[in-house]
Amino acid sequence: MAVVEIRQLYKAFGEVNAVNDVNLTIQEGEFLVLLGPSGSGKTSLLRMIAGLEKPTGGEIRIGGVVVNELPPRARKIAMVFQSYALYPHMTVYNNIAFPLRSVGMDRINIQTRVERAAKMFNIYHLLQRKPRQLSGGERQRVALARAVVREPDVFLLDEPLSNLDAKLRALARDELKQFQRQIGVTTVYVTHDQVEAMGMGDRVVVMNYGRVQQIGTPQALYRAPANTFVATFLGSPPMNLVEQDNCIIGFHPEHFLPKGIDQHMQSPITIPFEVTRVEYLGSERFLYGYVQGVGERTRVVSNIPSLVQLAIEAGRTYDFVADLHDLSYFDKMSGDRIAPVRLQIAQAAGV
Ligand SMILES: Nc1ncnc2c1ncn2[C@@H]1O[C@H](COP(=O)(O)OP(=O)(O)O)[C@@H](O)[C@H]1O
Ligand SMILES: [Mg+2]
Structure with a gap:
C-alpha cells in the first residue's frame, strides 16, 4: 500500500x-x-x-x-x-x-x-x-x-x-x-x-x-459539477442546461417534476415543459421535450419515479417545477460553475 x-x-x-x-x-x-x-x-x-x-x-x-x-x-x-x-x-x-x-x-x-x-x-x-x-x-x-x-x-x-x-x-x-x-x-x-x-x-x-x-x-x-463539461458528462441522462440572460442554469432530470408533486420543494420555480416523447423504463419514466431559454427552445429531460402516476402525454405542454436549491449556475463564457451568491451580486449590479 x-x-x-x-x-x-x-x-x-x-x-x-x-x-x-x-x-x-x-x-x-x-x-x-x-x-x-x-x-x-x-x-x-x-x-x-x-x-x-x-x-x-x-x-x-x-x-x-x-x-x-x-x-x-x-x-x-x-x-x-x-x-x-x-x-x-x-x-x-x-x-x-x-x-x-x-x-x-x-x-x-x-x-x-x-x-x-x-x-x-x-x-x-x-x-x-x-x-x-x-x-x-x-x-x-x-x-x-x-x-x-x-x-x-x-x-x-x-x-x-x-x-x-x-x-x-x-x-x-x-x-x-x-x-x-x-x-x-x-x-x-x-x-x-x-x-x-x-x-x-x-x-x-x-x-x-x-x-x-x-x-x-x-x-x-x-x-456540484465544476463546469458544464462535468455536468454533461455525468448522469444518464445528464444534467439539463438552459441558457438564461446572464448565465446557464443546470438541473438534473430527477429534479424537474410536474407541478403538484413538489410538496417537498422549498422554493419551486415553474417552467412550462413541452413534452415530445415519453419513455417507460419500469421504475421510472423519462420525459423528453423542450423548455424556453433565452432565444432557442432547449431540449431537456425529466425523470419521474413510476410511483408518480400522473398522466402525461407527448405533444402537450405542462407546468413543471424545479427547486431553486437544486439549480446549478454556470458562466456563459467559461462554462465554470458560479456560486449563487456571486450570481445574485452580478444580477443586482445589472450585469
Ligand atoms: N504514443 C503516442 N503517440 C502519439 N500520440 C499519442 C500517443 N499516445 C497517446 N497519444 C495521444 O494523446 C492523447 C491522449 O491519449 P490517451 O492517453 O490514450 O487517452 P485516453 O486513454 O483518455 O483515451 C490522444 O490525443 C492520443 O492521440
Ligand atoms: Mg485509454
Whole structure:
C-alpha cells in the first residue's frame, strides 16, 4: 500500500498535450477512478505512473519516493490493460505463477500465493484449465489474479472490464471492488464509462483534453459539477442546461417534476415543459421535450419515479417545477460553475 503523489505532470506527443499539468494525490488504500472521454489522457497518465511512459515534465512519488527515473519493475505496481493477454499454452495456474517464477520465487511460496489469489477471484476450480477453456469473465479474473499475485503497492487498471458484456461487467465490478476493499491496495482505475466511475470510485477524477476538470466523491461531482463539461458528462441522462440572460442554469432530470408533486420543494420555480416523447423504463419514466431559454427552445429531460402516476402525454405542454436549491449556475463564457451568491451580486449590479 502506498500514497501516490502527482505534481505538475505533463506528457506531450509532438503537438498534443496528452497530460497537461495534472496534480493529484491518491490516498493509501483509495479506489480512485480516472474518468474522461476517449483521448482525454487517462491511459497516458496511468502509463506514466506505471513507468511505461516518461513524463515531459513534473514528478511522480510512490510511497514518498520520486519514481520518475525508476523502471516499472522497481515501482511495486501491477497493471491490467483492456487487452490483457494470457499465455494460451499455459494452464491458469502457470499463468498466475508466471510473474513469481520470473523473479525466482521458490515453489512452495508460489503455490501459496497462486492459490490465495485464485480463491480471491473465485477461479480456484479452474487452475488446471487453459485460457481457451474459459469464458471472457473468467479470463478477466485470471488476468487480475496474475496482476495481484506479486502483492503490489499500487494497482493500475486501464478499462479492464470493457471486453465483457453488460451483465458480466456489473458482476465483475462488484467482485473487483470487493477484492480491492479486502486487500486495501491503492488503486487507480481508468474508464470512459461514467456509471462505472460513479459506482466504483471512492473519488473520481474527471479529465478532458489532458486536464483535470474536477476531483471529488461521486456525490460531490453529481451535486456540484465544476463546469458544464462535468455536468454533461455525468448522469444518464445528464444534467439539463438552459441558457438564461446572464448565465446557464443546470438541473438534473430527477429534479424537474410536474407541478403538484413538489410538496417537498422549498422554493419551486415553474417552467412550462413541452413534452415530445415519453419513455417507460419500469421504475421510472423519462420525459423528453423542450423548455424556453433565452432565444432557442432547449431540449431537456425529466425523470419521474413510476410511483408518480400522473398522466402525461407527448405533444402537450405542462407546468413543471424545479427547486431553486437544486439549480446549478454556470458562466456563459467559461462554462465554470458560479456560486449563487456571486450570481445574485452580478444580477443586482445589472450585469
Ligand atoms: N504514443 C503516442 N503517440 C502519439 N500520440 C499519442 C500517443 N499516445 C497517446 N497519444 C495521444 O494523446 C492523447 C491522449 O491519449 P490517451 O492517453 O490514450 O487517452 P485516453 O486513454 O483518455 O483515451 C490522444 O490525443 C492520443 O492521440
Ligand atoms: Mg485509454
